[in-house]
Amino acid sequence: MNILQNISLEPYNTFGIAVNARFFIQINHVKELREALELKGYPERFILGGGSNMLLTHNLEALVLHIDLRGKTIVSENDTQVFLKVMAGENWHQLVLWTLERDYGGLENMSLIPGNTGTAPIQNIGAYGVELKDVFEGCEALDTQDGSLRWFTPEECEFGYRDSYFKNRGKGRYILVSVTLKLTKVHHKLNTSYGAIESELARNGVKEPSIKDIAKAVIAIRKSKLPDPEILGNSGSFFKNPVVDGKTFGQFIKKHPDAPHYRVSKDRFKIPAGWLIEQCGFKGKRYGDAGVHSKQALVLVNHGKATGREILALAHKIMDQVRETFAIAIQPEVNIIE
Numbered sequence: 001m002n003i004l005q006n007i008s009l010e011p012y013n014t015f016g017i018a019v020n021a022r023f024f025i026q027i028n029h030v031k032e033l034r035e036a037l038e039l040k041g042y043p044e045r046f047i048l049g050g051g052s053n054m055l056l057t058h059n060l061e062a063l064v065l066h067i068d069l070r071g072k073t074i075v076s077e078n079d080t081q082v083f084l085k086v087m088a089g090e091n092w093h094q095l096v097l098w099t100l101e102r103d104y105g106g107l108e109n110m111s112l113i114p115g116n117t118g119t120a121p122i123q124n125i126g127a128y129g130v131e132l133k134d135v136f137e138g139c140e141a142l143d144t145q146d147g148s149l150r151w152f153t154p155e156e157c158e159f160g161y162r163d164s165y166f167k168n169r170g171k172g173r174y175i176l177v178s179v180t181l182k183l184t185k186v187h188h189k190l191n192t193s194y195g196a197i198e199s200e201l202a203r204n205g206v207k208e209p210s211i212k213d214i215a216k217a218v219i220a221i222r223k224s225k226l227p228d229p230e231i232l233g234n235s236g237s238f239f240k241n242p243v244v245d246g247k248t249f250g251q252f253i254k255k256h257p258d259a260p261h262y263r264v265s266k267d268r269f270k271i272p273a274g275w276l277i278e279q280c281g282f283k284g285k286r287y288g289d290a291g292v293h294s295k296q297a298l299v300l301v302n303h304g305k306a307t308g309r310e311i312l313a314l315a316h317k318i319m320d321q322v323r324e325t326f327a328i329a330i331q332p333e334v335n336i337i338e
């Protein structure tokens, strides 16, 4: 087992935060993962996946395990569906492209989401009207308490909006090893109603879209709003959209009748945090190298050499200002490593 020391994590997190890991191991097999967990005389373990949903605020005095498990296997299929097992270290967008090439439907709306497949169930990734849970058959996770592999059904994952069992009760105990997806081979269920997809398809002159057409539209929309982490460090949406009760919503909408909103249930309303942040005047603002993206206020960016603490200070400034202006609390979606 190759244990590296004092490794810069800058290339391993999409925010591009330059902190070091005291110890670092690249994990290519489940066997290595078990061995790394059993090693004696090393500090606490820190599990690193695609690094696309975290903000590092200091050097890690830990043994970082970089999950680089690879492979895709069709575990079963019939005339209409395919069940695909994907190892945790596979890049999500590369996987989406791979499924599109084979005309397997289900992932097209989730094109271009940064990160690895193993992280997808943890925060139930989603975009343009589709969430991971809609195509999820189950996942395999290693129990750090006894090294056994456990299968999780969709119910056991307790998926919510950018939320799951792994973010709550299961936090810190399980390491995602593989994800099994249930995709369509025929009669793809197309989701084109969300946001700008229909107008983008119309712009491309597409009347009867294929899953590739939808993916193309989603990629174009995302590219127009969201920064490419290779060019500008970021972690996608830094905050979750707040969901408020009917009473809070009533008071809010009376004062701000033009605010965009979605009803999520009888008494629950979702208000886009991007709108709230933009109204507070933060869109495109820059404080040193920490900034708010100019095209989507929900995204915080690293213009170059921002530290995790500077990004975090900006996040607090935004949360305070939104609470003061709208009496609504917004919460980070990104995992903050403090």
Ligand code: EPU
Binding pocket: 126, 127, 128, 129, 195, 225, 226, 235, 236, 237, 238, 239, 240, 241, 260, 272, 273, 274, 275, 276, 278, 283, 295, 296, 297, 298, 333
């Ligand atoms: N808006 C503003 N100003 C902004 C940003 C948004 O006024 O700066 C308004 C928009 O005009 C629109 C509404 O807010 O009326 C919603 O905006 P958008 O469709 O861009 O989506 P979002 O709610 O801001 C969510 C996800 C994104 C996902 C998109 C599309 C969360 C936290 N974010 O953003 O996910 O791509 O919908 O489905 O739910 C991510 O999680 O990293 C991510 C990028």
